[in-house]
Amino acid sequence: METGVPHWWADAKEFLSKDKIMSQIIPKYPNESLVGRGDIFYTFVRSIIGQQISVIAADAIWERLVNKVVEITPQRILQFSQEEIASCGLTRPKASYILGVAERSEEFLNQDWNSLTDVELHNHLVKFRGIGPWTAEMMMIFTFMRKDIFSPGDVGLLNAVRKLVPGLEDRDEITEFAKRWSPYRTAASWYLWRTLDPVPVEY
Structure with a gap:
């Protein structure tokens, strides 16, 4: 990465x-x-938080989440309930998406990313609940550094x-x-x- x-x-x-x-x-x-940053899960969580809200609001929620969980990793996220994640300012569905991907982190993270075309990578990401086209595109830009x-x-x-x-x-x-x-x-x-x-x- x-x-x-x-x-x-x-x-x-x-x-x-x-x-x-x-x-x-x-x-x-x-x-x-x-x-x-080279951290797929980190960018995923940050992108989920940023869905359909202002940058200022997203930054505030992000700061509260980091203060609560300390490390943005699947293992750390899974130590908290949906209610605890949502209490940082996320909607319940967004908290559910984050926990869902954390639970499927091995399937989500363990890929030969360099072998995938942009279309294949996009299609892989949107298989996961909560990841739509915009979130997939943010991940492709900020984590996978796809150039186009x-x-x-x-x-x-x-x-x-x-x-x-x-x-x-x-x-x-x-x-x-x-x-x-x-x-x-x-x-x-x-x-x-x-x-x-x-x-x-x-x-």
Whole structure:
């Protein structure tokens, strides 16, 4: 599992710098990049917490959960009940999803990730209860460091494009427009998020 700056980041910057839109954003963050943590379960839990709520709310819930369980590992999570996990501010379904994946952690974690295509990886992740397309895409970006991921279900990304490209509103149109940044849509997504928030997005 790759950690730190993705090995393809410099190539992505060079490629995207030729794009009219990205060339206006990239110079503002010369020494910053996506950074991989290399911890699949950690990113899964953080992504579940972040589903359909604001970044501020998600950060507050995350902090309470870390204070309660100390370590974000399947073994540690399983020492707590659904009610105890939910008491950190999660809905009961979200607490259930986290516990469910913790119980199936061997099946969830023990894969030959590098042998899977993006589609195969996505399909593996969404087999688990609570992981929909958006959560799978966040994991593919922030843990698996797949270089060509754009999440059409991410409100922040859609809003960033709408802000930069007047007239683009429809999600399908934006998804089609984002193909201009392939094969480095992951890096493009990171830069788009930065236009909305001075603090880098993390999962």
